[in-house]
Amino acid sequence: MIAVVGGFTGALGLIIGSFLNVVAWRVPRGESIVTPPSACPSCGHEIRARDNVPVLSWLLLRGRCRDCRVAISAHYPVIELLTGAAFVAVALWLAPSILGAAGLEAGAWGAAQPALLAGTVVQLVAFLYLAALTVVLSDIDIAVHRLPNAIVLPGYVVGAVLLTAAALLMGEPQRLLVAAIGMAGSFLFYAIPAFLYPAGMGMGDVKLAGVLGMFLGYLGWEQLVVGVAAAFVVGAVAGIALMIFRRTGRRTPIPFGPWMFAGAWIGIFGGVPLASGYLKLVGLA
DSSP: HHHHHHHHHHHHHHHHHHHHHHHHEEEEEEOOSSSSSOBBTOOOOOOOOOGSSSSSHHHHHTBBOOTTBBOTHHHHHHHHHHHHHHHHHHHHHHHHHHHHHOOGGGGOOOOOOHHHHHHHHHHHHHHHHHHHHHHHHHHHHHHHOOHHHHHHHHHHHHHHHHHHHHHHHHOOHHHHHHHHHHHHHHHHHHHHHHHHHHTOOOHHHHHHHHHHHHHHHHHOHHHHHHHOOOOOOHHHHHHHHHHHHHHSSTOOOOOHHHHHHHHHHHHHHHHHHHHHHHHHTTTOO
16 A cells, blocks of 8 residues: 555656746746746747656657757756655655554554544645655756745745644644744744855745744654754755865855755654654763
């Protein structure tokens, strides 16, 4: 059953990834993500439905436009594959909870809990949404060093609605208090350095911090603290590595959004064991 959940969400991720390619290209340019239909940037021919199948179409066309034969960047199938992989990771993480609520834990039949099942499914949707945000905003930030409000700000509304519904359906409303604290605390934590040194921290990072803090806080204090701290650790390590390999200089701007997301997912998947291990290391547990 877990394989079925993972396979379904992986296929869904490939489809969503195809749409994220459109979002990542058009939103920074102020273009509509609905119209016009996708077309070859070289010859202008509209992409046919059969040529719009995620990954497979690119492979069958050997990475070239059907009409003008100009090369199509491998960036597009890579984004689709990354989104699919991210969706699978989230699904495998939450699948045991979903199957347990459905009375199918460990392959055994049991009594289903409809409210709990609905809550876990909504929770899955919430974190799949976060996975999609991770891919598209990281892609945009790396390309143009921006985190567009048109994508970041709806994250507050969508995240709040989904997480609130999940917490109430699962009978765990206390999650919402920590989520609210995480949202406000993370926003302020990033806002201070952005105010003191605007060249080093942009407001896009500050706004994104609130969204990530909400999701992390929903899961718990350990995930929140580890997720926020890990972003700076990962960002520092990546920055040092880039300078060592001479990909950047000390004054070269480095997009911080991808490292914020990396830190958040470290907190989501490993916040509890990492926090516990640290406390034991320093003798506080």
